Amino acid sequence: MKKIYILLAAMICCASNLFAQSNKAVYLFAYFKNNGKDGLHLAYSRDAYQWTALKNDSSFLKPTVSKDQLMRDPCIIRGADGLFHMVWTVSWKDKGIGYASSKDLIHWSEQQFLPVMAKQEGARNTWAPEITYDSLTKTYIIYWASTITGKFNETASSLEDGYNHRIYFVSTKDFKTYSETKLLYEPGFNVIDATIVKDKGKFIMFLKDETREPVQKNIKIATADHLNGPYSNSSQSITGKYWAEGPTAIKVGNEWLVYFDKYRDHRYGAILSSDLKDWTDVSDKILLPKGLRHGTILTIKEKELKKLLKQ
Template sequence: MKQQTLLCICICTLIILTSTYCKAKEPEVYMFSYFMGNGEDGLHLAYSLDGLTWEALNDGRSVLSPTAGEDKLMRDPCIIKGGDGNYHMVWTVSWTEKSLGYATSQDLVNWNEQRTIPVMAHEEGARNTWAPEIFYDVEDDIYMIFWSTTIDGMYPETQSNEESGYNHRKYYTTTKDFQNFSPTSLLYEPGFNVIDGTIIKEDNEYIMFIKDETREPAQKNIRITRSNKLNSGYGKASEPITGEYWAEGPTVAKVNGQWIVYFDKYIEKSMGAVASSDLENWKDISEQISFPKGTRHGSVFKISSTELQKLMEKFERKTGE
């Protein structure tokens, strides 16, 4: 009897270890959430096995139509997987509204009802709420949503009359449940017009990639700022990591041991990328990447190969209906 019990324990242990090993070794693939045009038709998704060549899902058609906000746009879609196992998405709903869009999904196909979060409603002079992103802090089990806003009369030292006089700074709020939010606060004031931030964490340091939106003299490039805290302490921005072209909408992924920052060369109507193994020295690899025609900026994230297979099957069925 003891031998049988011991044998059962060994077999069960082997099954558990094998299952754990298989789950840990299941390949991941890269997903890219993006918009096209002005964001009128909603969310688009593409996938990549190598982080360089990207293929559109759903034959390049939108996978989710926008319903939130007055203008019903879905620009700058940012998707992350949260601590609850669900996918959380925020986006720009309008050029001029004081809210951002939010929705959640378990499978990237079926989304709950879209709604707006009025993060700048308290600011009478707020002109917009642009390019929101989410960062999930694992240690504190909390989400930080951050975006860029121009508030009339603020930061006159960097005010320009070009491009409708926008003069952004970065703001944030935190939440644990997407129902209750901390008061909106200033996240980053670099001393210039700043937009399009995205954050990664590496070696206990928070690294934020931002666009220098200065128009006079024109900058329009991607820079880096760092902090030991998620929601404060970001220092002086680095020199540009992108080239002479105008770039916006950075998003970051680690691919085969190197960091790749994807961005929108919006004047040239193409996607670009720079790569680095140390987050200090950057090489332009724009000629090595391929995105679906018409791709505008968004966010990169990972899913399992099983999830990708399910997505492809579901969208294939929808296409054939």
């Protein structure tokens, strides 16, 4: 009888472990390579540090919208409707962004061009769009960086083609109708690559200070009580003396892990914090597919990963 109890206990333990594994979130990195011509790339990880490219690091979706037909800076979130929603940079100089949705990250809807800066006279670009959802208002906002000629002259520079960005946004509840474009964040400096995460009722924006004179080129943080702001003044830099861009942030347990592109060094970096104030560099602990560029991290289910692994 004792042997039967031991066998039953072992079987229950094994079943519990299998159940836990099947329900444990898998991390997915959506990114582009080179100039973004071949489209969406995906990699997965079970610990958020060691990443493996899917589909032999070939494209899951090739871009079709805008005259340049690029798919740079892909951002994917799982919507309240159960669909995956993605936006991306379609061009260096266009006045809109790309949008598509998917049930499984394999089969995608028809790609749309969203002309979010078309009504903004003097708009020069629409870069690195992202999506964040507010469960309280059941509203998504899509936000990005743009330069509008003649605006914010106090921070203008003749360097880097005179770009002088601020963060703009539109809101939507269904990805069919959109609000008018509005200014989301004006920190008093040239800012790009914003990404917003909700945590304990607060909205946390990670952003790049793009200031060239005197040089910044680092990642900072701002916070707000509401998704559409107003956001606080930015923090001090949370990254090192290298040039950093394209942050994507996730919480692993109780710790914040922020990935970013050390683009001058042609490698990725990562920092870790439990309080968003004191940061430890963990760049030597990460392993990413070769050539990975600016993207975003989300979580998927084990059954969704299994389908992706078959591609």
